[in-house]
Structure formats: structure tokens, C-alpha cells
Amino acid sequence: MDGQPVYHLAMLLTDRYDRALVYSRHVHAEQVRKGTKIPYLAHLMSVSALVLEDGGDEDEAIAGLLHDAVEDQGGRGRLAEIRREFGARVADIVDRCTDTDVDPKPPWRPRKESYIRHLREASRSVIRVSLADKLHNARATILDYRSIGDRMFERFHAGKADQLWYYTAVLGEFKSLSTSPLVGELERVVTELRDLLS
Numbered sequence: 001m002d003g004q005p006v007y008h009l010a011m012l013l014t015d016r017y018d019r020a021l022v023y024s025r026h027v028h029a030e031q032v033r034k035g036t037k038i039p040y041l042a043h044l045m046s047v048s049a050l051v052l053e054d055g056g057d058e059d060e061a062i063a064g065l066l067h068d069a070v071e072d073q074g075g076r077g078r079l080a081e082i083r084r085e086f087g088a089r090v091a092d093i094v095d096r097c098t099d100t101d102v103d104p105k106p107p108w109r110p111r112k113e114s115y116i117r118h119l120r121e122a123s124r125s126v127i128r129v130s131l132a133d134k135l136h137n138a139r140a141t142i143l144d145y146r147s148i149g150d151r152m153f154e155r156f157h158a159g160k161a162d163q164l165w166y167y168t169a170v171l172g173e174f175k176s177l178s179t180s181p182l183v184g185e186l187e188r189v190v191t192e193l194r195d196l197l198s
Helices: 015-027 041-053 058-066 075-086 088-096 108-119 124-155 160-177 181-197
Strands: none
Touching (some): 015 041, 015 075, 058 124, 124 181
């Protein structure tokens, strides 16, 4: 068998994943990406796909689908529902990926600073889902900026300098916390974003 590739059985997704996808579509049914007509579900599916491509398990992939449900669609009540429907581990990952569960949201910069600090104590599962989320967001930022330029920042509570600060800071944390290939990809994307915006 020397020199022969070793094949591992792929992890198969169960009907729990199917239920999570339908649940996520229902929860975010009225939501689109800021300033676009893109259904928010596109982001959630992309994050879940990145989690799976990074070797994540089904709980992590489900958390990828649900990672914004608490922050954007229901707060602590939504988290309790996720715990009932998908289990404690999924709910714990979603909870740790949530930077606020109150409405209206607290000021942007302190909230992001707190989120970055909390990553230092996060589990590998939380890091994986958060990294996939930030990577997809950074890629989308580049695409939007190429399409509409500085007008893109009118969609957000943070301007160009703050967005660059955030992506740079969160990348620094991921580089010290994870050996995932997604870290290198995030670094490439953040570098491209910095070059575009400077």
C-alpha cells in the first residue's frame, strides 16, 4: 500500500442538517444582506460550506447556518429554541459566535473589541465557525467595494477605517488561535481589501 492515497469515509450529514437549513431559511426569511437584494440565507449557507470544507462536523456546520439567528432574529429566546431543536453543543457555538443579543445593539466599536477579546477563550468549534463567517464577510466586502466603491460603507455603522481595523484585528487573533488553511485565505483577502481601500 506504500505510495497509495489513503481515503477516509466522508462525514455524512443527517436530517438534522436538513432541518437546520429549513429552520435557518425560516428564521431569516425576511432578511437580505445589507444594501443588497441577496437573501441572507446565501451568507449562512456559505459559512456552513466553509465550515465543512475546513473539516467541521455536523454540529459546527449547523452552527454555521444559525450563527446570526440570535444576534439578528430573536435574542435569548431564539437561543433557547436552538438549544431545544438542535442541542446544547450547537447552541453553545451559536451563543459564542454572537457579539450581542440585545436590541438595539450596543455601539459598534466596543462590541467588536469585546468580541475579539472573547475569541481568546473560545473553543476550536467557535473559532472555526467565526473564522468562516469573517472570511465570507471579507470576501463579500471586496465584491461590493468593486461594484459600488465607497458608497458600500453607507450600509454599515462603521466606516472604512473601522472596517479595516476590525478585519486586521480579528485576523491577528485567528493567526494565533488556529492552524486552519482558512486563516491564510483570510489573510490574503484582508491584504487585498487593505490594498483596495488605501
